[in-house]
Amino acid sequence: MVKSKDSILKDYQNNVAIQETQIKELHKTLNNISLSRLGLFIIEILLVSITIYFGYHWVTGLLMCLPVLCFMVIVKRQSAKENELNYAEKLLFVFQNEVNLIVTGKNKYKEGKHFEDEYHPYSSDLDIYGHSSLYAFINRSNTVNGMKLLADSLSKPGNPETIIERQEAIAELTRNIDRTFHFRAGLQNHKPEQLEIIAYKLEHQLPEQLKFTHKPLLKIYTAIAPFLSAGFILPGILYGGVYWEVLGLYALINVILNFAYRHEIGKIYMGFSRSASLLSAISGTVKWTEELKWESKYIQRFSAEIKSETPLSTQIKELSGIINAFDVRLNVLLMIMFNIFLLWDFRCSIRLDQWFIKSSNQLIRGLYTISQFEELISFATFNHNEPDFTFPVISDTFHFGAKELGHPLITENKRVVNTYSFNSLPTVDIVTGSNMAGKSTFLRTAGINMVLAFAGAPVCAKYMKVSIFEILTYMRIKDSLNDQTSTFKAELNRLKMILEGVTTLSYPLVLIDEMLRGTNSKDKYLGSKVFIQQMILKKTPTLFATHDLQLSEMIEKYAKEVRNYHFDIQLSEGEMNFDYKLKDGACKTFNAALLLKEIGLSFNPDESDSR
Structure with a gap:
């Protein structure tokens, strides 16, 4: 019992x-x-x-x-x-x-x-x-x-x-x-x-x-x-x-x-x-x-x-x-x-x-x-x-699927769970959403449960089946004054490590959270797009979290290789509510303007520069 x-x-x-x-x-x-x-x-x-x-x-x-x-x-x-x-x-x-x-x-x-x-x-x-x-x-x-x-x-x-x-x-x-x-x-x-x-x-x-x-x-x-x-x-x-x-x-x-x-x-x-x-x-x-x-x-x-x-x-x-x-x-x-x-x-x-x-x-x-x-x-x-955690099924063929997947380090009363699975063939899953909606936590939830699974431990899920993956992540990128490394240089070094891993490892899996933060928005979009195309070419399963909605449009050209998911917010009487639930499709609601307004900065996005 x-x-x-x-x-x-x-x-x-x-x-x-x-x-x-x-x-x-x-x-x-x-x-x-x-x-x-x-x-x-x-x-x-x-x-x-x-x-x-x-x-x-x-x-x-x-x-x-x-x-x-x-x-x-x-x-x-x-x-x-x-x-x-x-x-x-x-x-x-x-x-x-x-x-x-x-x-x-x-x-x-x-x-x-x-x-x-x-x-x-x-x-x-x-x-x-x-x-x-x-x-x-x-x-x-x-x-x-x-x-x-x-x-x-x-x-x-x-x-x-x-x-x-x-x-x-x-x-x-x-x-x-x-x-x-x-x-x-x-x-x-x-x-x-x-x-x-x-x-x-x-x-x-x-x-x-x-x-x-x-x-x-x-x-x-x-x-x-x-x-x-x-x-x-x-x-x-x-x-x-x-x-x-x-x-x-x-x-x-x-x-x-x-x-x-x-x-x-x-x-x-x-x-x-x-x-x-x-x-x-x-x-x-x-x-x-x-x-x-x-x-x-x-x-x-x-x-x-x-x-x-x-x-x-x-x-x-x-x-x-x-x-x-x-x-x-x-x-x-x-x-x-x-x-x-x-x-x-x-x-x-x-x-x-x-x-x-x-x-x-x-x-x-x-x-x-x-x-x-x-x-x-x-x-x-x-x-x-953790009596509610379960031992995952280890698959011999490409697979990842989980029911009620949660983060093991988040307390049970605050933990929100999601059901998610890979396609039968590797895809790049682009996750869009507003700030604080849950994109980063979802990527870490998937990754940390895989780490547990590969150690032979139980995972924070009602059910999980997974094949072996060699995880490569890009989430917290830091500059270093001692090494004279800027944020952008640190990002490039991390991307280089991932690209080398995708080429040399047998079962790579990539988790990316907001790529190329240290450069301008145009280069950021182009760089992210090229990176996603490279993952598609290498047939590497990838979870890609971003604020850039343009990237979700790649599904029009890569219908079989790209999938769109999102986390959104619910607005009620001027208040923002997050349910932290993963949903199909690209995000339609963002919260930057509301957050800026709360700290005393308001703007009309339709106004042009009057200078």
Whole structure:
């Protein structure tokens, strides 16, 4: 059963309330743990004071160890609860973001501004990247590769087979949408580049950095160090005296050993610091991708690349455990104690080397697979949040047709839809109309929905069938002082790009909005006419929006190659009303005179110049 948008919003709001309650409870638990730690610290001070006052005895020595042991247990529990809290906060972010996006249209994920490119065939004109763009609306990726994959999928059309496979994958992930929220929460717990840093370290740095752990004597000594420490500490507690001196000498040797290898260990740790919680969260979120028996071929294909006897989630969890142990370095007191008596950094380095030999290659591939899931989940969330959108039919032959086609970035209560289709053979469709009537928006509506279709995503239409097109646009032309480019020169450069594309591309589609604005009206008309004739000659499907009614007269000579459409205005008691509906034929009503009158300029078009 397909949910309504209101029902989807309510689900998100309920999840927000659940997470807020859980976070409140976790804060309360952590406050209690902090009080327990303070209590143990006070008890330890009292025991030390008693020992100093009454003299050392093995009983007091043993009693002094108990608060320390209890403290370590509580610290471990505190760490677990802090991880729970961190995860709950990230999950809250995920749900709150969806609420904000539905209510206000604002998405807190990256908007893809660094992918903006004025020289791209269509991305700037169709608002694909940057502020208030399609990318900003869809993106739910938080890794560098995930964001790149999403940008790539919106930058060029896939082949029909891949598009259909992606549609199936997105639909399957939509059916498992609840699990994707947890997946996103796990990945939200890091900076975008952190996974790439880990992958780079695994692939390019660790092999060399871990070489010192291969020394046999170092391995043996590290393995027996805890037993030696226990063998010296227990007699020291029971008998004191010379045993403490022996223990001191043993500790000095370990200090020297740690100092000698401090640079090697520091290099290993660099890049992994504080990533244990991230890896732990990823392990949990990756697990469900392994448990599901995926039906879509697209997901099956990239999931198969990381399959092995040991699941990726298990291998990530093992690495997380090693890094978590390594993070003892973040607590100076524990770092000193653990390294003196347990050679802790050496033990972690040796464990990391063993893990690296067994699992590093699979994890490197797995980190990229995580980004592939992220990119698909962005579209799946978009699909889930827009229940009225539909997956288009991908045609093998020339075709474009849509019923109730609307712009996906315009809110539902303001969106006006139109039904429109190409002819059976390519034509130049000239769209005339007054200012603000909807010509530009219609061109962008057609283009942006094609971009969605070619990415395998649902489109803002009741029905849409489309073949593959390579879109070329001419809409927002800017001059550039830095490049010493005038508006007219920028227009010529864009036209040159389009003409080259029409000649070299296999399936070009051209969208033109008011051509040659930077020149006089006569040259503008002649240039537009010649351009349309060129599109007719090349048999290139073209949508051409213009104010110039003369261009609509080309249908008299090119009855089969040109079609006329228009957007008009309705005048009622001096007021202009726009219905933004596409209509057949050329426009008969324009609004420039009315608009000029509203700002204090009125004229009689029949009057001649009196000079």
